[in-house]
Amino acid sequence: MPEANVFFLPIAAFCQREVVSCPPDEALVNAVGVMRKKNISSIVVTADEAPVGIVTDRDLRNKVVSRGVDPNALSVAEIMSSPLIVIGEDELLFEALYRMSRHGIHRLGVVDAGGRLVGILTDSDILRLQTRSPHKMVRDIELAESLDDLRRLRTRINELVVHLTGTGVKTPDLVRLIAQLNDQLLLRLIALLRRDRFADLPSEFAFIVLGSEGRHEQTLATDQDNAIVYADHLSGDQVRQLEEFSQVLIDALIETGVPPCPGGIMAKNPPWRRSLRGWQQELDSWLGNISSENILKGSMFFDLRTLYGDPSLEKALKEHIFGNIRKNEVFLARAALNVQGFRPPLGWFGRIKTETKGPHQGLVDVKKAGIFAITEGVKILSLQAGILDGGTRDRINALVDAGVLEPRMAGDLEASFNYLVFQRLRGQVAAISRGETPTNHISLEELNRMERGRFRLALEEVKKFLESLRLRFRVDLLR
Numbered sequence: 001m002p003e004a005n006v007f008f009l010p011i012a013a014f015c016q017r018e019v020v021s022c023p024p025d026e027a028l029v030n031a032v033g034v035m036r037k038k039n040i041s042s043i044v045v046t047a048d049e050a051p052v053g054i055v056t057d058r059d060l061r062n063k064v065v066s067r068g069v070d071p072n073a074l075s076v077a078e079i080m081s082s083p084l085i086v087i088g089e090d091e092l093l094f095e096a097l098y099r100m101s102r103h104g105i106h107r108l109g110v111v112d113a114g115g116r117l118v119g120i121l122t123d124s125d126i127l128r129l130q131t132r133s134p135h136k137m138v139r140d141i142e143l144a145e146s147l148d149d150l151r152r153l154r155t156r157i158n159e160l161v162v163h164l165t166g167t168g169v170k171t172p173d174l175v176r177l178i179a180q181l182n183d184q185l186l187l188r189l190i191a192l193l194r195r196d197r198f199a200d201l202p203s204e205f206a207f208i209v210l211g212s213e214g215r216h217e218q219t220l221a222t223d224q225d226n227a228i229v230y231a232d233h234l235s236g237d238q239v240r241q242l243e244e245f246s247q248v249l250i251d252a253l254i255e256t257g258v259p260p261c262p263g264g265i266m267a268k269n270p271p272w273r274r275s276l277r278g279w280q281q282e283l284d285s286w287l288g289n290i291s292s293e294n295i296l297k298g299s300m301f302f303d304l305r306t307l308y309g310d311p312s313l314e315k316a317l318k319e320h321i322f323g324n325i326r327k328n329e330v331f332l333a334r335a336a337l338n339v340q341g342f343r344p345p346l347g348w349f350g351r352i353k354t355e356t357k358g359p360h361q362g363l364v365d366v367k368k369a370g371i372f373a374i375t376e377g378v379k380i381l382s383l384q385a386g387i388l389d390g391g392t393r394d395r396i397n398a399l400v401d402a403g404v405l406e407p408r409m410a411g412d413l414e415a416s417f418n419y420l421v422f423q424r425l426r427g428q429v430a431a432i433s434r435g436e437t438p439t440n441h442i443s444l445e446e447l448n449r450m451e452r453g454r455f456r457l458a459l460e461e462v463k464k465f466l467e468s469l470r471l472r473f474r475v476d477l478l479r
Contacts (some may be wrong), residue, residue, distance in 0.1 A: 015168030053082035
């Protein structure tokens with residue numbers, strides 16, 4: 001959506017929802033103490049949930065300090081500015097600009113249809129909107145000069161995504177944007193490290209990203225999965241250079257706010273940093289020793305994408321993968337069997353089952369419920385068809401072109417994938433808005449009846465897709 005269109009969206013999409021308030025008879029010193037503790041410049045005065053005034057730093061300067069009045073003898077009502085100018089949450093942003101300009105003020109109370117205070121909007125909030133654009137974000141990343149800059153920019157990516165979810169941007173576009181901005185951050189980090197410490201690295205290596213990052217399908221709850229591949233003829237000193245570089249890079253990446261991979265799939269760890277021949281041998285080992293662990297490692301690696309360095313090494317690895325997969329249908333069948341373990345949580349009469357214990361009791365893990373089965377199932381079909389580039393949606397379309405998937409099934413599968421990712425991302429945005437750490441879990445209680453129905457239909461589509469994989473690869477023979 002063009003930036004100008006933002007100003008034709010409702011106030012509810014932009015106002016601050018956490019408003020500090022107090023009653024009119026509150027002692028002024030108590031209100032000032034709250035303002036100091038929360039580091040805020042104003043406090044809204046409410047009566048019966050309706051805003052009746054506001055106390056600002058300016059009020060304190062002009063009505064108390066400059067007059068030498070004893071603040072201990074005052075109530076909030078005696079110095080508040082009243083009435084507080086308000087605006088309805090359903091009114092448009094440009095109306096807020098007009099109202100601020102007309103009254104010469106810097107903030108508006110935001111009220112619901114019943115006149116109850118639900119938020120506050122400041123001129124600073126509106127000013128920030130003018131910088132909330134992917135173009136501005138990319139430009140700021142290019143100008144970053146330190147890890148602190150990159151850490152702040154990573155936080156701003158989350159803020160940008162939270163903002164854009166209220167402007168009508170489609171979920172696939174948002175997911176792509178997240179992946180591209182994460183790429184830009186990582187590339188800028190590499191550029192800074194090479195400039196300051198590693199100017200003489202060999203050119204014949206590649207830093208590759210794996211899993212959802214390799215597919216350009218990251219959301220807001222993600223860690224890192226990456227590796228390094230280098231040319232076979234590099235000297236011992238050059239390999240040691242790459243080892244030091246990988247350790248500094250991954251530590252710096254963690255410092256900028258990207259969590260480490262719980263499974264250790266990071267280029268700083270020796271198993272994920274090998275020569276081309278070393279990786280080819282490792283792939284042969286995974287494909288020859290078909291265990292659940294090797295299936296999962298292989299699945300992660302098969303999504304490889306060169307983020308930085310020599311792309312010919314990625315090409316050579318993919319050619320090696322396809323050459324082995326074509327001779328190893330058993331691996332694909334075992335992988336299809338492994339995916340059967342991620343069946344949608346559907347009970348009797350289509351009831352969606354939630355987690356029964358633990359920190360996420362009563363919630364649904366959207367990734368485990370359906371997203372993982374789709375991404376992995378589509379990947380298995382793609383490997384069989386000799387397709388590895390792109391993300392899940394690209395692969396679904398390529399499988400239709402290859403005659404592997406019927407157009408109707410592919411359309412239903414893609415729609416289900418999009419909806420599940422939408423719910424996952426929406427839940428993460430809501431968590432960030434509440435100041436919480438985003439996860440893959442959502443609450444069914446927060447979905448309306450229609451949304452729960454669509455969620456159930458998406459899971460039923462996943463169930464049908466898993467059944468088609470079971471029949472195609474005859475996984476029952478492997479049990």
